[in-house]
Amino acid sequence: MATDRDSVLEAAVGILSRRPTAHLDEIARAAGISRATLHRIFPGREALILEVGALGLRRFSAALDTARIEEGNAEAALRRLVDAVVPDAALCAFLAGENQLYDHEEINDLWEKQDARVRALFLRGQQEGAFRVELSAAWLSEAFFDLVAGIGWAVQEGRLAPRESAFSLAELFLGGALRRSDTP
Amino acid sequence: MATDRDSVLEAAVGILSRRPTAHLDEIARAAGISRATLHRIFPGREALILEVGALGLRRFSAALDTARIEEGNAEAALRRLVDAVVPDAALCAFLAGENQLYDHEEINDLWEKQDARVRALFLRGQQEGAFRVELSAAWLSEAFFDLVAGIGWAVQEGRLAPRESAFSLAELFLGGALRRSDTP
């Protein structure tokens, strides 16, 4: 459930994923609280950003769990992952853009762990013959994340309907832009 | 050719695309000049950022020109575009992340114009039967840009070899991650 802190963090993401330099004023207003209260909940800007990152990682990690990406065939696992991750795409977009967090050991470790799970999925998919081997698993993993972030931005700014987002992401990433006469 | 200003701007991109909040000190050092000289060339931070954006758009526009995206079949045009745009991927990554520039009329207009050209390419490709029609031209265009930015980041941080970048971008975007028995 969305605790009090989490709802503030989600409001913060809405602002920060678009403008990482936004003032605390603005974030507080978006969260519907005063700057004073924001300060009471989070000691300062740095702490706030850190917690947004931590929330993003928790959600991403939870998405990997609910999608059970280690099970079944790789393509189906990836499709499940898309469905699970799309609701938190904005959070992922923030994570993707916030390279500053990477010198925080705790965050860094958690990120590394989740990233490894995704890379492993692609590697497994390549070994199963599901994914192309001409593209490195690392690049597949990174590109996937880029597109998740892109979906997050596009939805947030109204350029893409939320209902289409999972389909658009999965189809483009898996199938590419080229039309084909046959289904694979 | 890279005039004096442009070389400073390119150094600035190297820093700013990774950390948009970097101090001017750092940017000056990266450009090999002093903070005083940086101030002499660009009146201030805002002006610098603006010019970086303008350079990015000029380069992107030039890439669309050299790729002659309006000519020939759409797939080939897109492949040419990939080759033309990859050298400036870092600049594009900056553009993608810098939504602040969008309230500058001049920049905004220029961006809108180039974006329209790319969208037109995808639309044309869909009409020719080259690109899938289940995905909107707007999303194809946006996703393409997301991946260009991703390539820029990955190369800049050494996660992807520059020589592989054009291939990785074109293949993933056009063909997707799924392996296929036949070539389309």
Next chain:
DNA sequence: AAATTTTGAGACATGAAAGTCTCAAATGCG
């Protein structure tokens, strides 16, 4: 309804980066 707690608005202090200036060193030019 009274008491306790939480919140918001604003004033104020702090600190850090941006912007400005000066002057000596370096560079380029005639």
Next chain:
DNA sequence: CGCATTTGAGACTTTCATGTCTCAAAATTT
């Protein structure tokens, strides 16, 4: 070689977001 221009290092001022504080209003509890 001497003159002119440009550059760099640093001190300084300014600006603005952050962080801190206070107090009254609102909400919650009992």
